[in-house]
Amino acid sequence: MEPWEEEEGPVKKFMYVNRKVPYGTIYALESLEVVLIAAAFDQDVTLVFIDDGVYQLMKGQDTTGIGMKNFSPTYRALEGYDIEKLYVEKESLESRGLTPDDLVVDVEVKTRSELADLMEEQDVVLSF
């Protein structure tokens, strides 16, 4: 192997599960920071939004009143990092009266049981 050829490392399935509202606690923001770093590692990355985590993707977030940065535009940049598997739980959307049209990015809606199957396939699950 020539020195300029990089050795192919192992590829694992990483799933990031986002469960919490975007503001109020730092979990959502710091989860996004992990995902952006993870993108550099050429792993198989899946993002899932369940429970109040679906609010992270809401259109029209306005944080001027709470003195925090609105980081929702960053989700739109994920595609540029080759992170394209974004799944939102159907039950979580419906129970909050939301549809995919309310979200800042294109997502695939999956049922709770479909997500459970997907979770089963993962090597690493990080839940925020």
Added chain:
Amino acid sequence: MKLSVMINEGPYQHQAADSAYQFTKAALEKGHEIFRVFFYHDGVNVATRFGVPPQDDRNITVLWSELAKEHNLDLVVCVAAAQRRGILDADEAKRHGKDGNNIAPGFRISGLGQLIEAGIQSDRLVVFGD
């Protein structure tokens, strides 16, 4: 088995750092390898050596430092999370013009890449938090 551990909640406020410690200790006693322990979110606060819990309480930071020394553990604190919360080593303190550092023995500050690498290299990544 090769294991890594992630701690996502602050000490004393939450039991995550205690449970992770008990888990790590038990895993080592059973002969498992601990590839890395990664501190994130408020978990980075475990790494301050300035905590002074009451004398009849456990000192979570000291417990981790001692375990790290005994088993040569790699205790990694996320730099981005640490900077926000004022956890600094000597280099970071100098770089940001702060008048001191507070990192405890056995801990080192590094990037989130260390967490991803732990996920790749370990058979299991065990997460403690909410």
